Amino acid sequence: MSDTSAFPQQGRDSDDLLAELKERQNKDLNWREGRVFSYVYDAGPEAMALLKDAFNMYLTENGLDPTTFPSAMELEKDVLRMAIELMNGGEEAEGTFTSGGTESLLLSVKTARDYARENKPEISLPELLLPETAHASFFKACHYFDVKPVVIPVDPVSFTADPVAMAEAVTANTIMMVASAPSYAHGVIDPIRELGEIALKHDLLFHVDCCVGGMYLPFANELGFDTGDFDLSVPGVTQISMDFHKLGYAAKGASAILYKHGQLMRRHQYFAWSGWSGYSVINPTVMSTKSAGPVAACWAIMNKLGKQGYLDLVQKTQSASEEIRSAIADIPQLKLLGDSKMNLLAFSSDKIDVFKLAERMKKRNWYIQPQFAFGASPANIHLTISHGNLAGFREFLSDLRACVAELDTDDAQTAMVDLPEEIAALFENPSPQLFSDLAAMFGGDGTEAPENMDEVNNLLNAMPHQIRDQLITEFVNRMFST
Structure with missing residues (x-):
């Protein structure tokens, strides 16, 4: 460690501090020009300004105690009512506002484990049944909560969950099944209705991970796009997660976990403790103290855009996504993986190295997301197309074609499969x-x-x-x- 103190001896000028923050920010990816196909979701300058104002209004309010800050609780309930309506939850559905998809999935697995402890006490080694395309956060939840993940290969062409294989993997220790709508890697939707039938047959909880699709698929469905079944109205689905800070264009972190039978299920995710000398602790989520800023910003953007605003965003994004998919399909060196129906997609290549392609595109100031090979899925590139990408996506396609041609000419080789x-x-x-x-x-x-x-x-x-x-x-x- 340096001899120089890390803690400043004297305070600094506010303008100077903000200038330094701005300078440090210059090292980050330039998402403001729509050149990042992941991580950031931008509905435009007016929406961004509202998010910042609403977030700052509730920056200090603490979501830990709803009796002290009841307005934060009311905002959360408003957001959850909107979410339940979008997910066709019905009158019994309840939910919880969380910090992001990972926390939503953690809470869902924790709930499933504790529900099984109460209702199936004979299970001593609980198992979570999930396709190999399920999000990594489910494995994190299993690691945290001592649940065994049972991973099932997916269809090698569609990359969707295989209902027959999932059914065959059910054991007396299975406490919950998992499916995705869509899976992040390939943007494909698992056969939710068929999997729901399996869950009903075996008396299992069934979680649909709709984190990336929750604020997109309902509107795409209303617009007439082929989304398939995915929400809480599907028989057998007991819980669903959805992120607002992705395609709901809310500020990070804003997500929810919803339960079809809320009063029966939700209490299993709570933690309460008064067996110490301090104040009584009751936590609906993993976090205890938390800023009410995210829920205020989420409430504001959902009311700002309204249903018609989201329909317009989805319509434009779907049109751009279809053009991007079509253009990639026409590049002979590239191959689309699966049959994505929405704005997430992945492509691989047996002609060029996709990791080199990502680097070539980065030199042209585009960020595309490399994904490693796993199971039937080869090394590939992932794209999430959102409103912020729409203005420049044709320039992106032009640069993509150029980079593919350069690699095909210069040093054509595919991604490494075997280590030297x-x-x-x-x-x-x-x-x-x-x-x-x-x-x-x-x-x-x-x-x-x-x-x-x-x-x-x-x-x-x-x-x-x-x-x-x-x-x-x-x-x-x-x-x-x-």
Whole structure:
């Protein structure tokens, strides 16, 4: 640690501090020009200004105690009523406003575990049944709550859950099934109705992960697009998660977990404790103290846009997404994965290295998201198209065609599948030194990402995911070293 104190001895001028923040922000991806196909959802400057104003109004109000800040609770109830209506929850449905999709999924798994403890006490080793395309946060929930994930391969062409395989995997220990609407990686919707029938037959809870689709699919469905069945009206579906800070264009973090039979289910996610010398704690979510800013901003944007506003956004985004899908399908070196019906898609290639393609596009100031191979899904590129991408998507397609042509001409090769022998040998006896050895091969100590990530991504892509996870953990751990 440096001898220089990290804590300032004297305060600084506000303008100076804001200027420094702005300077640091210049290092980030330029999402404001619609060149980032992930992470950021922008409904335009007027909507963004409203979000900031509403968030700041409730920046200090604490969602921990609804008796002290009842307006925060009322805003949450308003948002949840809108969400339940969108998800066709009916009169018995209840929910909770959360900080994001991960927290919603954590709470759903915790609820399923505790519901099973009360209603199926014979289960001592609870299992969660999920397709291999299910979001990583379900595995995080299993890790946190001591639930065994049972992973089922998906259809290798459509990348949707296989109802027959899911049904065959049900055991006496299964407490809940999972499906996606859509799955993040490929943007495809699992056969929710067929899976719901399995859940009913075996008396299982059934969670539909609608985090990315919750503020999109209901409007797409109303516009006549083919979304299939996905919401709480489907027999067998007992709970559903949906994010407002994605395609609801709310401020981060804003999500919800909804239960079809709210009073019966929701109490299992709560934590209460008065067995100490302080104030009584009752937490509906993982967090205790939390700013009411996100729920205020969420309430504001949903009321600002209204149903017609979201219908307009979805119509424009669907039109652009269809044009992007069609254009990618016409590029002979690329192949669309699955049959996405909405604004998420993935494409791979057996002609060029998709990780190199991501780097070429980054040099043209476009961010597209590389995804590693897993199961039947090859290494690929993911795109989430939202309103913020609409103005420049044709320029994006032009640059994509150009980068694909460059790679096909310059150094045509596909993503690495097998590790080079000298690197594979390092995995024979994995040790904490492994990460340092690999980082040194790229001329660094692993505290900063290389300027070009394609070589690193190719190595990671060829590794067993368990080792890849260890290396990524060590990298992020070093990045945050102070």
